[in-house]
Amino acid sequence: MAMKRLLLLLKPFNVSAPPPSQTHPQVLHFLDSRHKMHHEAVNFCQAIVKKKSVQWKAVLRNNLSEPIKDVDMVVTVGGDGTLLEASHYMDDTIPVLGVNSDPTRIEEVEKFSSEFDATRSTGHLCAATVENFEQVLDGILEGQIVPSKLTRIMTSVNAHQLSTFALNDILVAHPCPASLSRFSFSINSLAPSPKTSPRVNCRSSGLRVSTAAGSTAAMHSAGGFPMHILSQDLQYMVREPISHGAVSDFMHGLVEHDQKMDTTWSSRRGVIYIDGSHVNYSIKNGDFIQISSKAPVLKIFLPHQLLQLKNT
Ligand SMILES: *[C@@H]1O[C@H](CO)[C@@H](O)[C@H](O)[C@H]1NC(C)=O
Ligand SMILES: *[C@@H]1O[C@H](CO)[C@@H](O)[C@H](O)[C@H]1NC(C)=O
Numbered sequence: 001m002a003m004k005r006l007l008l009l010l011k012p013f014n015v016s017a018p019p020p021s022q023t024h025p026q027v028l029h030f031l032d033s034r035h036k037m038h039h040e041a042v043n044f045c046q047a048i049v050k051k052k053s054v055q056w057k058a059v060l061r062n063n064l065s066e067p068i069k070d071v072d073m074v075v076t077v078g079g080d081g082t083l084l085e086a087s088h089y090m091d092d093t094i095p096v097l098g099v100n101s102d103p104t105r106i107e108e109v110e111k112f113s114s115e116f117d118a119t120r121s122t123g124h125l126c127a128a129t130v131e132n133f134e135q136v137l138d139g140i141l142e143g144q145i146v147p148s149k150l151t152r153i154m155t156s157v158n159a160h161q162l163s164t165f166a167l168n169d170i171l172v173a174h175p176c177p178a179s180l181s182r183f184s185f186s187i188n189s190l191a192p193s194p195k196t197s198p199r200v201n202c203r204s205s206g207l208r209v210s211t212a213a214g215s216t217a218a219m220h221s222a223g224g225f226p227m228h229i230l231s232q233d234l235q236y237m238v239r240e241p242i243s244h245g246a247v248s249d250f251m252h253g254l255v256e257h258d259q260k261m262d263t264t265w266s267s268r269r270g271v272i273y274i275d276g277s278h279v280n281y282s283i284k285n286g287d288f289i290q291i292s293s294k295a296p297v298l299k300i301f302l303p304h305q306l307l308q309l310k311n312t
């Protein structure tokens with residue numbers, strides 16, 4: 001398909017503005033440098049796109065409110081957060097390329113480790129930086145670089161499908177982090193089947209379900225295993241389970257691509273968080289939540305080293 005219309009989606013410029021309480025000179029200098037790097041990356045990407053024979057426009061990610069259509073490709077300029085947010089407005093027809101506008105510099109993080117956290121943008125899913133943007137863009141426009149298809153999570157509550165598909169993960173938990181989450185689940189075949197798996201009752205800090213793309217994010221921090229990026233399975237983990245005996249075997253596992261996780265919520269209050277905290281849905285006692293990988297995929301130009309990684 002010819003790429004004629006590009007949408008550049010930009011991380012806002014004010015996100016690294018220091019809070020008024022921040023007076024540490026090195027932190028202020030660091031935040032100022034982050035702001036400049038992002039600004040320069042945005043200008044740079046726009047200058048490159050201008051040279052190509054494509055129509056394009058730039059939109060701030062916060063200005064998105066409608067599903068993205070009428071473009072042939074989306075380029076996000078920011079980090080994984082900007083890419084995740086863009087994905088929530090995309091179906092399985094338009095591919096996306098992530099440009100990490102301000103990659104973390106390991107030497108800098110080490111240099112300041114005893115002073116503050118000098119981590120810049122994470123761009124796990126971003127195939128480009130300003131260093132290789134033009135080369136990658138040319139490869140895409142010439143059809144030499146093709147997008148991969150990433151599995152996303154579809155969630156429904158009482159048979160009503162939520163409109164946002166998770167690219168990384170969902171968290172189902174009580175809105176108060178100190179409160180107990182009560183729920184039960186079973187993992188069943190998506191196809192009608194007489195066989196139902198055992199129901200597991202849990203008291204815990206909630207339930208996290210991740211995609212392969214999200215398996216190296218919060219799921220990994222929680223003790224989960226990294227999955228091959230193109231896996232169509234989901235990984236689930238009950239957080240901090242209060243469990244005993246045989247049930248504990250079911251606290252972490254896979255929901256395979258032809259399965260779904262049927263969950264009944266039994267705390268008074270609960271929230272389903274999709275890819276972080278900004279997209280969330282309230283649930284209540286008795287709600288039935290179905291989780292599967294049957295969402296439309298996301299077409300994305302991935303960093304090639306990510307595609308080469310074997311299952312670990
Ligand atoms: C974003 O929205 C604001 C307010 O509606 C508007 O002033 C601005 O031009 C928009 N900018 C971009 C780049 O989308
Ligand atoms: C849900 O999302 C809204 C909008 O992004 C945010 O203001 C709110 O704090 C979130 N709610 C919870 C319980 O995290």
